[in-house]
Amino acid sequence: MKIEIWRADPWDIDKLSEVADRIFRPMLNPGTGMRREFPLLFTQENSSNLFYIPGERKQPISMVATKPWKVRIFESTIPIIAVGSVLTLPEYRNKGLATGLLKKVIRVFRKTVPVMIISGTLNLYRRLGATDFGPLCEITLKEKEIWKGKVYPGVYADEIHELYSNEDVRYERTLSETMELIDALKAPYYRQSPLKGEVFLAGERGELEAYAILIPYYSRHSLNLKIIEWAGKRDSVLEIMKYVINYYDADSVTLKAQPFDPIVNIAYDKGFDVKKVNNQGLILVLNPQLLVRQMKLYMVNRLKVEKARAYRKDINSWIVKLNDRIEEFEDLKSVTEFFFTEKGLKIPFPDTEGLNYI
Ligand SMILES: CC(C)(COP(=O)(O)OP(=O)(O)OC[C@H]1O[C@@H](n2cnc3c(N)ncnc32)[C@H](O)[C@@H]1OP(=O)(O)O)[C@@H](O)C(=O)NCCC(=O)NCCS
Structure with missing residues (x-):
């Protein structure tokens, strides 16, 4: 069966973010979740990177959202296409719609973009060749010790941006993108957690040493903290971990680092748990x-x-x-x-x- 696939127009954003909420954030009013959580994805500027299959009255019955980024890997910078919000309405599933959309995305980007990453690890993605990647090292702290130092919640976006931009392996992004992404932490149910994300800083204004952005989440009646981004002096990042576990009275705090990053050995020597994990999602070389x-x-x-x-x-x-x-x-x-x-x-x-x- 030949399926019709459309690239979104700027005025399609409302209906696409509503359908994404219906599937991924069903506890929220349609239109209030994913768009706020992914502020660079569901935008008019990015609309042509949202692919969907229209059903009755041109309403989306299946969609795949993509966002082009540049990734910096030491001296090299490569364009990538990130794929997420893959969905098909329940009554249309198992007919090959999501597969068809993903094949279209691959065809569109393979001429100019060498690498695709996909959020999630479904068989559907693996059948197209996408594969696990990494490893990263996950560093975990569970013990609480009484700790006092210069760590505090706050956002100095310019300094955070500068510390991030000095990292060897990172996404290329502008200061205003950094600000929008930090603001999105306040979206309801950000990354499915009912608790709000927060930024913690080490060091003074003007001489910021490090920062860590974390999401608190409950799992099996315990409160855990996941640091989703950090940068700066490695010792200070670990100090932030010690601080936040007390601040939240949490059961654990984790962050991920490249295996060759000095933070891994420092953490290991200081008694943190260190284990290898895959990166989130799957990767596919397109070209x-x-x-x-x-x-x-x-x-x-x-x-x-x-x-x-x-x-x-x-x-x-x-x-x-x-x-x-x-x-x-x-x-x-x-x-x-x-x-x-x-x-x-x-x-x-x-x-x-x-x-x-x-
Ligand atoms: C995951 C999801 C997007 C799949 O959408 P879909 O349109 O049903 O996907 P497809 O039909 O292309 O593939 C689904 C299955 O149907 C099978 N299939 C594909 N074409 C088919 C056809 N013509 N006839 C019968 N089965 C078919 C595929 O082999 C696939 O099986 P697999 O999962 O064992 O690999 C959909 O189930 C969904 O919206 N789930 C909720 C949201 C979600 O979890 N999204 C993913 C986030 S990572």
């Missing part, structure tokens, strides 16, 4: 040639690969050449695993559960 071209500086500086090339050998195989090493892959899933997992080059990728999460 290996572009990826290799755009990762050139990273390859040269970090991997000592002077000559890198990727090309399609035939319909079912891809070749990646790195210096004298030649790898052949039978599909984009194995190309993706080679670039972004421990099976291959382990190219780092920012935490996809962070503030920029779709």
Whole structure:
């Protein structure tokens, strides 16, 4: 069956954010949740990146929302497309609508965008070649000790933005995007938690050392704190963890870091729990040639690969050449695993559960 797929117009935003609320935030009035929670996704500027299938009276019966970002990985910057809010109304499910939309998204972006990330780990996504990636290290603190220091809730957006921009692995974003994303923490049921997100700072105004953005959430009758973004001096970030567990009288506080980040060893030495976890969601390389071209500086500086090339050998195989090493892959899933997992080059990728999460 041929399905009709539309890219949204600016005036479609209301109906798309309403349908997204009906599926993902059913406890809220339609139109009041997802749009406030994802302020850079459901906007008029981003409307052409929202794909949907119209039903009766042109109302959406299935949709996939995407948002282009640039990701900075040390010296290289690559465009990516982030995918989320994948939904089909219950009465239209299991007919291939979401699959059709995702295939369209892949076709549209593969010419210009080398990498797609998808929120969630459904089989539906894996069948299209998307795969787990990472690892990241999850650092957890459970013990409370009486702690006094210069940590306090607050938002100095300019300094937060500057600290974030100095991180090696991150999303590229502007100060005003940072401000909008921080403001979205106050959306009702942000990331499904009834408790409000909060920003904590270490250091003085004008000399901010570090910040951490956290979401408190209940699980099995305990209160836990998830730090979804942090930056700055590593010691100070860990001090924030010690502070907030007391501030909330919480049972645990966690954050995620790149495995090679100095914060991992510092935390381990200080007795925090450290374990490896996958990044949130799945990743798919859409265009290996572009990826290799755009990762050139990273390859040269970090991997000592002077000559890198990727090309399609035939319909079912891809070749990646790195210096004298030649790898052949039978599909984009194995190309993706080679670039972004421990099976291959382990190219780092920012935490996809962070503030920029779709
Ligand atoms: C997840 C969701 C978007 C899937 O939408 P959908 O339109 O039913 O998706 P598809 O029909 O393309 O695929 C769903 C299943 O139907 C099967 N299917 C696809 N085409 C089919 C067809 N023509 N006939 C029968 N089955 C078909 C697929 O194999 C798939 O099976 P799998 O899940 O075991 O891989 C939908 O169930 C939904 O809205 N769920 C609630 C929101 C949600 O959880 N979103 C995902 C957030 S990560």
